[in-house]
Amino acid sequence: MMDWTDRHCRFFHRQLSRHTLLYTEMVTAPAILHGPRARLLDFDPAEHPVALQLGGADPAELAEAVRIAADWGYDEINLNCGCPSDRVQSGCFGAVLMERPALVADCVAAMIAAAPVEVTVKCRIGVDDQIPEEVLPRFLETVSAAGVRRFTIHARKAWLQGLNPHQNRTIPPLDYPLVIAMKRAFPQLDLSINGGVGSLAEAEALLAEGPNGGLDGVMIGRAAYHEPFAILAEADSRIFGTGAPADPYAVLDAMRPYIDRHLAAGGKLHQITRHMLGLFHGRPGARGWRRVLSERVSTPGAGLEVLDAALEPLRTAA
Structure with a gap:
């Protein structure tokens, strides 16, 4: 890996x-x-x-x-x-x-x-x-x-x-x-x-x-x-016998402060979001999520608004 x-x-x-x-x-x-x-x-x-x-x-x-x-x-x-x-x-x-x-x-x-x-x-x-x-x-x-x-x-x-x-x-x-x-x-x-x-x-x-x-x-x-x-x-x-299954939207919300700190320190959005392409795998709109993240993360000044745009295909397909 x-x-x-x-x-x-x-x-x-x-x-x-x-x-x-x-x-x-x-x-x-x-x-x-x-x-x-x-x-x-x-x-x-x-x-x-x-x-x-x-x-x-x-x-x-x-x-x-x-x-x-x-x-x-x-x-x-x-x-x-x-x-x-x-x-x-x-x-x-x-x-x-x-x-x-x-x-x-x-x-x-x-x-x-x-x-x-x-x-x-x-x-x-x-x-x-x-x-x-x-x-x-x-x-x-x-x-x-x-x-x-x-x-x-x-x-x-x-x-x-x-x-x-x-x-x-x-x-x-x-x-x-x-x-x-x-x-x-x-x-x-x-x-x-x-x-x-x-x-x-x-x-x-x-x-x-x-x-x-x-x-x-x-x-x-x-x-x-x-x-x-x-x-x-x-x-x-299922494996450890504790807690409820995670929710993908809650996971995304939990990532926002982390991404914000990374960007504020001079990092690039794609350094994090490249790992998140599969978050909605198998759900309606997942292909659009991946497409938007892939196409827009490298634009100058890309920030959290890219995540919001990538969510639109999921919301539309829901």
Whole structure:
């Protein structure tokens, strides 16, 4: 979700669900050590609970990045061992780390020693010609021995040779049964599943006890981004058992002060509204909402009046 789940996206998603754990886009440890830390790590307090997702393969660098990030007050630090992009491979981190579980163990041990909060891992079931049934349990055993108790497993292989990142999200077949089998094999671990989940009903089935479920959590990425209301609006009531479903118009009203502050600080409207295109997905007038936002947000001086104009197609279709 690099370049997608920035702080504006997360603030918007938090208006839809108060309890869902939100993750940052992946930030590399060297970037935190040598780059613009405030721009990389700042977030609104309303985003809690929120996890910082780190990329890296050097234990000392990762530990120092964790020490720096501690001042920002994240609720979790996650090491990404699942991203298949070329630039991640070239840095020897992301999914390629599935080939080096001992190094991952060293990394997380260093991170845990430096972290004031829980350190978790996101991984794949394997890469390239690895046999997932052999690789995944060995990976979980090795990394958990270093102190990690919570893993999110993307239930697809990553083909580092021959597939681009988009293809790696769709072409390798999903293997939910393997991830569920890992929960049976490692009952002491907190295991969440990722990959291909497109609805709350699917998430509920994977969380429910039974032959096709019993997992501890479900991570939903692109479906939650493109159809945020459909995925997140009822998450609190259906998954966490608290609160009423969110209302899209109330969510929009909650975003107005945030947008106003961003504009007053010199920000651009599209930096926030690009994440809100799917708010009314599936409702009459939703296409008009998206069209107006897409066409008018970049005009000089664009402000909250663009939101009002984008609502007109929805009101007309109601």
